[in-house]
Amino acid sequence: MLKRRSIKDSRGESALFRRRALVGFALILFGLVALVTRFVYLQVLHHDEFVVRSENNRVKPRAIPPARGLIYDRSGVLLADNVPAFRLEVIPEQVSDMPALLAEIGAVVPIGSDDVEAFKKQLKQSRRFESVPLKMRLTEDEIDRFAVNRWRFPGVDVVPYLTRRYPYGTHFAHVVGYVGRLDADDLERLDPVRYKGTSHVGRSGLERSYEDMLHGTPGYELVEVNADGRTQRVLETHPPVPGKNLYLSIDIRVQKAAEEAFDNRPGAAVAIDPRNGQVLAMVSVPSFDPNLFVNGISHTDYTMLTTAEDKPLYNRALRGVYPPGSTVKPLLALGGLEYGVRRPEDTVLSTGEFCIPGQSRCYRDDERGGNGTVNMVRAIQLSTNTYFYKLALDLGIDRLSTFMGKFSFGRPTGVDLIGEASGVLPSREWKAGRYKQPWFPGETVISGIGQGYWAVTPMQLSHAYATFAGHGTPYAPRLVMATQGGVDSRPAPLANPPTGPSLIQKPGDWAAVNQGMIAVMTGGTGKTVGVGFPYVIAGKSGTAERYSRTTNAYDERRNNAYLASRHRAWFVAYTPAEDPKIAVAAVLESGAWGAQDAGPIVRKILNAWVVQQGGTLPVGPPPSAAPASPAPDPSEVIEPSIEPPMESGGDDIPAIPSSSGANP
């Protein structure tokens, strides 16, 4: 064996390189010859065949868009339909002077500037032989006028298509949502092959979150075109596969009743079946007409909707965050039981004021003088602040937020809609992340009555009580109950298994809190709400303050109108209390008191649900929104009334103590 040379042999290396370079060049020449051979094959041997194909290259594939899946309510009422319509389409390669065409055709069929803008965008994205829609939903008059003038516009044609219609527009605008015309951004985001020939895409609501199922798969046909590009005949057709139909778990009658219950006052309500997470109603008031968006909303309509003071486009059920107020109390009580901090029979003396031991800060009860000695059931029934102040302190903020976090507060519930708000679950970590400040005990105290940093959406609160009512088994809320592959096939239920094991360890704990919430309806704050209902209702009211109190006006002007401007009214309920089948949460943005103003809304939803279940309309004192009865007696409206810095930033000290004695 040769010994390894220790220094580089540059001459030998150079020769080695030379050999390699020559071999490399030979390989490259071989590769280029192989390439040229392929070109000889195409350009010489098969030249004639390709010439024919090139000359006959008038056979063009044309995509056939799939029909979008339909959306039905629980009982099969059609909520989103496809209806035939006509639109004006332009094939760019057959138009010699596009600006002139756009100018001239405007005299025959009025074309808006929005249409032209959308048209130009799509024009850039398309192949020159693919037709681009210019104006959607032609009227019969416009079709007639164009037919007479058609000869003047080669490359322009009236084409039938399916457009989306929402027969129950406003009732489901925040649930079903709407489709809109594809724009340049969509074309970049979506699979171009799947969206060939499609003009609309889901923009909001279920139309957006179930886009993938609703859309379907396009088919295509091979068409022969003449020199003008007009179709002569169809050679082959590969039909599209329509999108899947969706069945909602919402029944339109319950949904309508829920919407009407608000009487156009801004607010939101969500009802969920605790046994499976199915959403039974979801309304956000006010609503809007989704049909406006389908073929491009006009500028004036859009400005009107976006500038309206009560924001009809805003989905309050999903995105509106409100302090939950006393509605958190039953869940907090459950936390106390589960952690072994309280037994149901443990009592607390409510004197009208609660002070953190060793501190001068004090927090008020609603009723001057307090509720006396209360146990857990009585504390839930009367919504005794002192009981929950103390409970929150004993639990501590960490256990409080851990326990409440299990009920999806502070994070999305996982409902099958896009854009859900997370709200705020008060915790040390949240405050440190948001304000870079440590946690104060006073903040724990007011967290116990759903004030302070707390912010929840109606969806979250409804989900939390549905989970509780279902003995703690959590289900992600679902609006879509089943899908259907074709008209003839049976709807297939969508599986929605629990998202985890039960959140409640001891059945006795559930029973105790349930008893408290039943007591609310029989002799507590919600006394009037349940009268005459066929089943036992368990419920809880909540009245949360929107602003800090800065003057004494709050105590001096306790009339409904004034309080409504300061309060958010909540009511949560589930029924039948012994075996819950529906849980509802409703918020009225300008409600003076939870039970008085949000309670009747919940009752109306429950009434409609009973009817939908096959029962008769429950009788009883009409739970009207504006009570004709005398103002509720003070024991009914005892609600939190401390000064939280909610909704107004957290610069000041979170809980302003009642300067003991100074306040009447």
Place this chain on the structure above:
Amino acid sequence: MIDTQYARMQRVFKRVLTRPRIDLPLAGGLFMLAIVGLLTLYSAGDSHLALVGGQAGRFVLGAILMLIISRIPPPVLRNWSPWLYAGSTALLVVVALLGEGRGAYRWLDLGVMRFQPSELLKLTMPMMVAWYLHPRQLPPSWKDIIVVGVLIAIPAGLIAEQPDLGTALLVAAAGAFALFLSGMRWWKIGALLGAVGGMIPIAWHFLHEYQRNRVRTLLDPESDPLGNGWHIIQSQIAVGSGGTFGKGWQHGTQSRLDFLPEHTTDFIFAVFSEEFGLAGVIGIMLLYAFIIGRCLWIAMDARDTYSRLLAGAIGMSFFVYVFVNGGMIAGMLPVVGVPMPLVSYGGTSAVSLLTGFGVLMSIHANRKMHE
């Protein structure tokens, strides 16, 4: 002080322009290719002068870069090589991190301009391999081969992940050619190719679905007449109908009627083949062969191992562009985003190619003295 420096810079700049260190045959070949490219672009781009002007501007920018780089002596380039390689690979990592969860992401936005760090690797990769092999005993040992393999795999893997299979292929090829030219033993090459061949089924598993579809479509273009199959069918019709002498400049019908997709960029060679026919194809292939041959000639004349390997690798990777793009046009290879060099419309590739030729010019200017 500043004055003298300024004067010096001025002198250097003047020298760059008046006494360029260029290799005339190579420069002549590139110039002819650029002219052919611009003519084809004019025809393919519906006679839009703006398109042609923009491309010509990029050629000028590339030529200036080429002249500047040709003034940098190879030993300096060699010293820079590991840093340039490390820097460009780091940029790839940045792009990978920025692109997290955003699908295909290749660009780095510098505010004024966006560029693809993967383009840099086309040059820094062979520089790095040549730098590594330069001081070592050649033919390379298994250890050196493995080190080079890792040097190639890291950036190529990052680029393939973007996903940009075409550029990954070009970058890997540039490194592999340097290894080949270093005299790697044939049996080792055989063993390595065998191993790579054995990994193809595994690689298939890692390809994106759209990339697999492109391969499937190649085998049966009629199965997907709306998507990739359309590209392949229309491209072949354009090429085949061109015949021996072509339909004549500006007389191609396939691109004019918009049957041919992307006919100014990746598919421009189909327009060329349709309008100039087999004669044109053979002519341009000869031109490419001449340019590659001249590169290898310069490499053989180079002074040291680094220059030899670098010049040879740049020249040979030029072939990969031509073969992959031409193969795609002719329906031999799957649709991969590799441009036809100096013919396809697109700035980054033109500028990076001409920069590479600048390195060759520099190597030529510093060749070994005969006798």
